[in-house]
Amino acid sequence: MPNVKTPTRKIRLKSFELEAGRKIAGKYEVVEKVGEGWEGEVYKVRESRSGIEHAAKLFYPHRDSNHRAVLAYARKLHKLRHCSMVVRYHTEESLKVKGCSVFALISEFVEGELLSELVVRRPGKRLPPYEALHIIYALARGMSQIHKLGEYHGDLHTDNIIVVRHGLNIDLKLLDMYYWGKPSSTKLRDDVIDIITLLYEITGGKKHYRNQPQPIKHLCRGLKKNLILENFTDAIQLTAYLENLEW
Numbered sequence: 001m002p003n004v005k006t007p008t009r010k011i012r013l014k015s016f017e018l019e020a021g022r023k024i025a026g027k028y029e030v031v032e033k034v035g036e037g038w039e040g041e042v043y044k045v046r047e048s049r050s051g052i053e054h055a056a057k058l059f060y061p062h063r064d065s066n067h068r069a070v071l072a073y074a075r076k077l078h079k080l081r082h083c084s085m086v087v088r089y090h091t092e093e094s095l096k097v098k099g100c101s102v103f104a105l106i107s108e109f110v111e112g113e114l115l116s117e118l119v120v121r122r123p124g125k126r127l128p129p130y131e132a133l134h135i136i137y138a139l140a141r142g143m144s145q146i147h148k149l150g151e152y153h154g155d156l157h158t159d160n161i162i163v164v165r166h167g168l169n170i171d172l173k174l175l176d177m178y179y180w181g182k183p184s185s186t187k188l189r190d191d192v193i194d195i196i197t198l199l200y201e202i203t204g205g206k207k208h209y210r211n212q213p214q215p216i217k218h219l220c221r222g223l224k225k226n227l228i229l230e231n232f233t234d235a236i237q238l239t240a241y242l243e244n245l246e247w
Contacts, residue, residue, distance in 0.1 A: 012062045016041050016097050023048065025093035025104065028056060035159070035175065039063045042175070044109055054090060057105040057176070058097070070103040072179040077107065080151055085142035085174050110173045112165075116158035119202050126204035129216050130247070135163070136199045136219075137242045138170040143191060143235035152187040154178030156194035158202065188234045195238065196220055196228050215245055 015036075022030045028045040031053065035042040040059040046052070059069050070092055077089035088108040095102050115135070119127055127135070139161065146153065153174060160175040180187065200220045203212060209220070221227035232238040 013060050013098060013100060016058055016102070018043055018058075018097070024056070024097075025095045028054070028093075028106075037176070039069065045106075053109045055087065055107050055109045056093075057107070058095075059103055059105075061100050061102060064103055067103055069179060070105050073105050073177060076151065076177055076179060077105075080146055080149060080177075083142065083145040083149070085139075085172055086146070086177070087173060087175075110162050110164060110175070112162040112173065114159055114175075115161040115163055115172075115198075115202070118163050119158060124204065126208065127202045129203055129213050132199060132203045133215070133242070133245070133247075134170055135172070135202070136195060137239070138172050139195055139198070140235050140239045140242055142172055142174075143195065144239045147188050147191070147234045147236055150183050152183055152191050153194070154180050154187065154190070156191060156198060158198065161198075185233070189229055191235060192232050192238055193225055193228060195235065197223060215247060 018024065018030045018033065018041075020030055020032055024030060024045065027048055029048055031044040031046055033041060034044050034055070040057055040063060043056045043058065045054050045056045047054070057073075064070055074089055074092055077086060080086040081088065087110060090106045090108070093104045093106060095104060119125060122128075139156070143153065143156075155176070155178045156174075162173040162175055164171040164173055196219060199216065200209065200223055203209075203216060209217070209222075212220075219228075221231075232241065
């Protein structure tokens with residue numbers, strides 16, 4: 001009876017479970033896990049020789065077929081290297097985790113506070129309208145640099161935006177960039193919807209929307225996408241509107 005080879009299934013890792021102190025790629029020491037998502041996990045790592053800290057995004061093998069995802073991210077970060085909110089790309093690495101070949105994207109590690117954590121610390125777990133508008137303006141202004149280059153983010157939410165310095169000047173960094181295929185006007189519009197949805201959420205969502213001042217309501221438009229896109233189709237238009245907003 002002839003031998004029949006059974007097709008091998010690509011292992012679907014649910015977690016990398018890298019412990020602090022473990023060395024990866026022969027040169028980085030794991031400090032701690034700082035995030036996770038659909039594509040993989042992000043760790044704070046330290047170069048063994050120099051002591052310099054970086055962020056390492058490890059992609060689940062079944063989410064990174066043929067190394068495409070990590071290459072797309074690397075190219076995207078390089079293209080956007082002059083955009084103020086985008087973290088700096090350093091290199092890519094390959095390593096073995098649980099017997100699987102895994103690719104990692106090594107980038108700048110940003111010290112700061114997640115926007116979600118900032119909101120939770122506020123009374124009522126929401127931001128006052130004026131403070132929220134300052135953050136949304138900083139986000140729109142940073143995203144306008146990305147949109148001017150024809151690129152998009154793809155999944156803006158409070159858990160992937162870092163408030164680096166909070167005060168009179170608000171500096172933001174994007175913890176992650178997503179790759180859902182080539183840029184398009186639809187993807188830019190989706191970024192705008194995400195920004196407006198953020199404003200809606202950080203000011204208290206549905207529970208407090210009725211009592212929001214008119215500038216907030218005019219931006220959110222009840223989260224009706226068609227009404228939002230009547231005013232703004234990219235972050236460039238949204239930024240211009242916010243810069244001339246009458247309060």
